[in-house]
Amino acid sequence: MKEKLKKLLILFAILSTVAGFIGTHDPPALGWHSIPFMDAVVGVIGALVLMVLIKGLATFLSKKEDFYD
Amino acid sequence: MIRSIPPAFIFILGAFFIPLFRGRAKQLYLLFVNAFVLIDLSLLEAGTGWVIQFLGYDLIFAEVDRLSLAIAYIFAVIGFLAILYSLQNKQTGEQMAAFLYMGSSLGVVFSGDYLSLFIFWEIMAFASVFLIWYRREKASLDAGFRYLFMHIFGGCCLLTGILLHITSTGSLKVEPLTNSWSSLFILVGFGLNTALIPLHTWLPDAYPLGTITGSVFLSIFTTKTGVYTLARCFSGNEFIAIMGGVMAVYGVVFALLQNDIRKLISYHIISQVGYMIAGIGVGTELGVNGGVAHLINNLLYKTLLFMCTGSVIYMTGRSKLTELGGLAKQMPVTCITCLVASFSISGAPGFNGFVSKGMVLASVLEVHPPFLELLLRFASVGTFLSFIKLSYFTFFEKNEKIRAKEVPWNMQVAMIVIALLCILIGMAPKVLFHILPYASVDYHAYTSSHFIGVLQLFSFAGLVFVFAKKTFSPHQWIILDVDYFYRMTLRWVAWLCMGPLNDLRRRIQNSLSRSVRFLIYLSKDPLSLPERSAEYRQWNREDEVSALESIGGKKERRYNENIYRKPMGVGVLLAILFLFFYGIIYFLK
Structure with missing residues (x-):
């Protein structure tokens, strides 16, 4: 299951990146909208930032389940 | 011609007849009242109706326009499906509370003045808390009280704002508010129900502890009436727009840290409400349409998510991701509908979230700096990761210990219908566009850049999840908020x-x-006061103890209450007689 999911995601990642280069674009509202793989970058960086963020928050904010009891 | 009545009254009156029914008759009655409300809504005409004079003010119970009708329709449809889902529920009190809650929410939507809005607002708060308390556990009781205290605080702020507003403008009419003290208090009142940060804590605290069906109702009405009131009174407010972006991110970050499935979804309510109010805060026609469209879509997939997680808890008795897993084959309908809801909330192409998130983002790009757009895109990544986590650890992660079967037919039907609606709106967004407040707005959801962008975002974020699954794995902890x-x-x-x-x-x-x-x-003996004073003065010269003894001794010897009663009684009698004769003379004259 996990392997299939991984392969599927890799396939989608490749296809969507290629499509970003050949697809038509809306008029860019901001500079970075004209970069064809910008959303891929946002996806990766966003996920990595979230990983770091939840690691950090978990260190400070995680408590035992009966903390308030 | 048939004249429709405010749908709030149908639910509120209908609630009091629920105890008269039993078994199948009660189930039919619950569905019948909902169906009656839907018919009634179709008969409501645009304009102002059901106006009652009260203390010189007009109380308006039916202020009908495209915005209120759009929200009311989705409330009624989802309410009907939630009732269908909860038919197994045998607790009459909980069903009454649900009806009062639905009725008062519709009351808020159609209120044309702040006083009737406030009354329905408070009925909502007090009715909804029973949906938590009916779980009959100590944790739910405590959470219910915290929920109630927070909402009472919000209600007090709202009332203060309303009174200040009346004082300054002399008007009770619900209308867009300008910056003033009254609008600040009203914003806190509305904002508490909308779960603006940092007033949001009641939501992830109480919703996971409601009854299985109660949490479904809770997820539908409170925050959405808050969003509706913000759309009415604070559309185009920049603070609201930025708050929307902050909420969207805050919700997903805390959702990713949760172990309890309903708590995870509760944090996502905050995040999704963030999208809605970002659109409303932008305030353009596209922004308001986007916010309302996202509200409608969110009602569908969020209710579906609460139904799916409720079904999991109902059949397994477990709500922690660390204790779940392997349910995909045992509960296939729940699994598939949960996946539909997960794709919808993430905004995947082909599902309703794709349409409304796109509208909100497009409206943000029209007006605001890139900061808000980045926040919302970042939140999209987090939403997708959260729901991969939820679906994976609930349905696909190996767990040999767990045994469950699919939920009863009525629960399945409710989930399937909502899942189909999510797909229908995703595939044919014009169905949604027809009921939005601004009919003239032209928006095309399926542009190639939007479609490809979302695919890129999800596939790359998904790959990060797959390669760093351990980081996103659930843990047995609570996260302080x-x-x-x-x-x-x-x-x-x-x-x-x-x-x-x-x-x-x-x-x-x-x-x-x-x-x-x-x-x-x-x-007791005022006449002896001069004598006592003289004796007190003597204390300075004599031994204190002996002086006190002498006073006490004299008091015992001399004091007799009856000595003073007689002259006082005579005095009172004379006063009464004087008044009596004065009265006779006055009236004869």
């Missing part, structure tokens, strides 16, 4: 009240009691 400060502050206040302040009160009370006792003692 802002409510930690509330709880600690309240504990400190409780200590201050019970310790130092109570001690101070006791000291003041004792000294006052001594003074009062002394005055009572003096008042």
Whole structure:
């Protein structure tokens, strides 16, 4: 299951990146909208930032389940 | 011609007849009332109706326009499906609370004045808390009280704002508000229901502890009426727009840290409400349409998510991701509908979230700096990761210990219908566009850049999840939120009240009691006051003890109450007689 999911995601990642280069674009509202793989970058960086963020928050904010009891 | 009545009254009156029915008849009655409300809504005409004069003000119970109708329709449809889902529920009190809650929510939507809005607002708060308490566990009872206290605070702020608004403008009409003290208080009142940060803590605290069906109802109405009121009164407010972006991110970050499935979804309510109010805060026609469209879509997939997680808890008795897993084959309908809801909330192409998230993002790009757009895109990544986590660890992660079967037919039907609606709106968004407040707005959801962008975002974020699954794995912990400060502050206040302040009160009370006792003692024999004063002066010269003894001895010897009763009685009698004769003379004259 996990392997299939991984392969599927890799396939989608490749296809969507290629499509970003050949697809038509809306008029860019901001500079970075004209970069064809910008959303891929946002996806990766966003996920990595979230990983770091939840690691950090978990260190400070995680408590035992009966903390308030 | 048939004249429709405000749908709120149908639910509120209908609630009181629920105890008269039993078994199948009760189930039919619940569905019938909902169906009746839907028919009634179709008969409502645009304009102002059901106006009642009260203390010189107009109370408007049916202010009907495209916005209120759009929200009311989705409330009624989802309410019907939630009732269908909850037919197994045998608790009459909970069903009454659900009806009162639905009715008062519709009351808020159609209120044309702040006073009737406030009344329905409070009925909502007090009815909805029973959906938590009916779980009959200590944790639910405590969470219910916290929920109620927060909402009472919000209600007080709202009432203060309304009174200030009436004082300054002389008007009760619900209308867009400008910056003033009254609007600040009203914003806090509305904002608490909308779960604006840091007023949001009641939501992830109480919703996971409601009954299985109660949480489904809770997820539908409270925050959405809050969003609706913000759309009515604070559309185009920049603070609201930025708050929307902050909420969207805050919700997903905390959702990713949760172990309880309903708590995870509760945090996503905050995040999704963020998208809605970002659109409303932008305030353009596209922004308001996007916010309302996202509200409607969110009602569908969020209700579906609460139904799916409720079904999992109903059949397994477990709500922690660390204890779940392997349910995909055992509960296929729940699994598939949960996946539909997950794709919808993530905004995947082909599902309803794709349409409304696109509208909100497009509206943000029209007006605001890139900061808000980045926040919303970042939140999209987090939403997708959260729901991969939820679906994976609930349905696909190996767990040999767990045994479950699919939920009863009525629960399945409700979930399937909502899942189909999510797909229908995703595939044919014009169905949604027809009911939005601004009919003239032209938006194309399926542009190639939007479609490809979302695919890129999800596939790359998904790959990060697959390669770093351990980081996103659930743990048996709780994560402290802002409510930690509330709880600690309240504990400190409780200590201050019970310790130092109570001690101070006791000291003041004792000294006052001594003074009062002394005055009572003096008042028993006021004629002896000059004599006593002379004796007190003597204390300075003589031994204190002997002086007191002499006073006490004289009092025992001399004092006789009856000596003073007679002249007082004569005095009172004379006063009454005087008044009597005065009265006779006055009337004869």
